[in-house]
Structures are given as C-alpha cells and as structure tokens.
Amino acid sequence: MSRVSIQEEGFDAGAELALLEAAGGGAVASFTGVVRGENDLVALELHHYPAMTAAQVERIVDEAMDRWPLLGVRVIHRFGRLKPGEHIVFVGTASRHRSAALESCAFLIDWLKSEAPFWKKEYFPDGGANWVEARVEDEAKARGWTR
Amino acid sequence: MSRVSIQEEGFDAGAELALLEAAGGGAVASFTGVVRGENDLVALELHHYPAMTAAQVERIVDEAMDRWPLLGVRVIHRFGRLKPGEHIVFVGTASRHRSAALESCAFLIDWLKSEAPFWKKEYFPDGGANWVEARVEDEAKARGWTR
Amino acid sequence: MAKLDILYFAWVREIIGCDSEQVDQPPAGVTVADLIEQLAARDGGYGQALGDQLRLRAALDQRFVPLDSLVGEALELAIFPPVTGG
C-alpha cells in the first residue's frame, strides 16, 4: 500500500480503513478532514508546492514510523477546488497498540496542518474570495510534538 | 443517529465514518479494534453484562460530549464469538475542532478498554481456551483522564 | 424478606458454574467483601472462584464499586474479574 498520496481526486475513507485493518495490528486510528460549508462557502481551493509536498509528507511519515511501532500509515491530502462536504485529508495508522495508533494519527495531522506546504482559499457566493490565515495554535501544536 | 450500539452483528466502519462526516463539523476521528490472529487464535468470545453495558457506555458518551464540543459520537461494541480479522469495537467522533475529535476518541476507547463490562476469552486450535487478563496500563490510562 | 440477585461473569461464572442466584438481603453493615467471603466458604467452585479478592471487581445495581462498599439496599450485585473490553 502506498503511504502518501497528494492528489486532486477524491478517496474512499472506508476503503482506506479496511486496508489499514488488513495490516493485522488490531488497532486502527483515523482522522478525516472535510470541507465545512460555513458562511455559505461555495468552494475551497487548495494550493500546494508540488516539488515539496510529497517529499515532506514522506519525511513526516518516516518520523512517525520511527517514534511509534506502526504496521501501516496512510496519508492522503487533496489539492484543487473542493466543495463543502468533500474530503480534504485522511490520516490513518495501524498498530498492535491503540495508543500508538491514536498518538501517531494526532501527530501526523498536527504536522500536516502546520508544516505541509498547502494553502487554502475560500470562495463565497458574492464572488468574493479569501485566503485562510494560519492559526497560531496550529504552529504551537506541531512544536508540542518536538522531542 | 443512535450513539451507542452493543451488538452481536458486524458493522461497516466506512458507513459509520460517512455518517459522522455528515454531522458537518469538518473533523472526524475514529478508532477501530479488530481481532488479531496471533498464536493461531481461532476465535475470541466477548462476554458482557447486558443490564450494565449500554447504560454505562451512554454515561461515558455523555461525559465526552460534556468535555469536548462534539457534533457526533458513535460507539459500537460487539459481543459473542468473533474470528480473527473481524471488528470488535468502533469509536468515532465529529467536531469542528480536530483536537476535540482526536482527544475525545482516545478518551472513549481508553474508557471502553478499562471500564466497560466486557470480558474476552480466546480459543485456540488445540481446543484450549483462555480468559484475557486485564492490563494494569489500561486501568492507569483511564485514570489519566480524570479531571 | 428482601432479596439480592448475585450475578457472576467470565471465569467467575465458569468456575462457579452458575450465571446468577438469589440470596437474602444481608444485614446492614455487610460489605461486598464480607459477602464474597461468605460465598467463598461454600462447597463447589465458590472457594476457587471467590477466594482471592484481589482478582475480583464488583458492581452494585450496575455501578462499579470498591469491594469495601456496603451492600445496603442494592437489588443486584455482580462479581467478575477486571474487565477486558475494547
């Protein structure tokens, strides 16, 4: 199973869970991010830095595999134009230990939020658009995992 | 969506994830427990205390909803005879905040492991059987969540 | 006279060979530990199942309680090993 996909197309979170369950560890944790339809949002456009994204996410996954006894890791991050209700991101981890699965899943999504080179632009019904500002707490959260 | 099911039949983890995504929060965390096939395990038999189980899990879910801003919670715990690879337990949480989804999911599975009245019996190919012993660390983990 | 239902689970149930039974409500002042000690003195599997209270947990009316809790007017006492769900 490939570990990291940076892709425009959607994904089937249930199928990804099933693949992680098949890794045999007994404990599977996941996080799924979905576009919220607040403020009449029409679409969310995800931009990224293609030469950097996949390599950097692979490094983060390596670090997670190094820190926790994981049998499987799956990260999918979409780019392009997404509508409310569509998937943005999936992180799934499989381990023999539930705490390893849960903690590594939290670690990975915290890193993706604060360190993966993605930028979001919101589009509204009046034609207006707005770049999402980074939240200070996201950078702080990622630093909290520093060993 | 009903919040707690204590059931003999299996479940579709992907369908449960989709229901939580539909809660609209944007952040969905899940934990799935699967029967491991180690030591040639033939089956795992889950016994429970029916009059107590559902009521107690409902109380735990109430506590989670009280502690975190959750838009949806789903707990499924199976009982009866399960084969390796079959689902045992599913915990899913939906929130507007990823940390609330992740933390409440970890909280709920830690409680289920240490406080829900379930007991596991392992069956092996030679006809032998063995009651699974509680792990001290599970009781310690649940205490770690005490406010 | 008021009765108390006693339920057994997991290997406690297997060793005693009984799912549940009814006893007379114990007098005021009797704790769960006292009652388990009385039951353990019986013939059959009771001694083996209930002799070592460190291996046992209990619930009164579907709430976990420490073994030194008073039985009081509870209607249902469950005796079982530490739980292993999830």
Place this chain on the structure above:
Amino acid sequence: MAKLDILYFAWVREIIGCDSEQVDQPPAGVTVADLIEQLAARDGGYGQALGDQLRLRAALDQRFVPLDSLVGEALELAIFPPVTGG
C-alpha cells in the same frame, strides 16, 4: 553565472502576478530576508506582497528555513504565507 529559481505561492503569487522567476545567484552572505527586501523594492505588486516579512515564510531547496538563513548555493527559493493545510 549560477541562477536561483524563486517560486511564489498563495497570495504572494497572486499579488506579484507571477508563479516563478529566475535571478542571478546572490553573493555569499546574502540571507533570504535580504533577498526578499531587494525584491520588495521592485515596482508592481512586489512591495505589497513582500513588504511585511512577518507575514512570510520561506523554503530553500524544498526545506522550510528561517528568513535569516543564508541563501548560499541553493537552487530554489520559495516564498509564501504561513501554511494552512490539513
């Protein structure tokens, strides 16, 4: 002479109106911050996009770096706002 590719992302890209461009490799001792300051002095959207370095982050050869890092022999500098993925 060696060249440095400069990439812009998100609103930095929009305001400057350019995805990427090539400049001469800066001399030794020049930091990312120095280079951004030089670019910000240009006409067009550069001043608006690059004038406030507190709002900017950078990567050299696809690695995040603090703005006071030396450009050195890097081949690619990316300039962008704080990331908002996930």
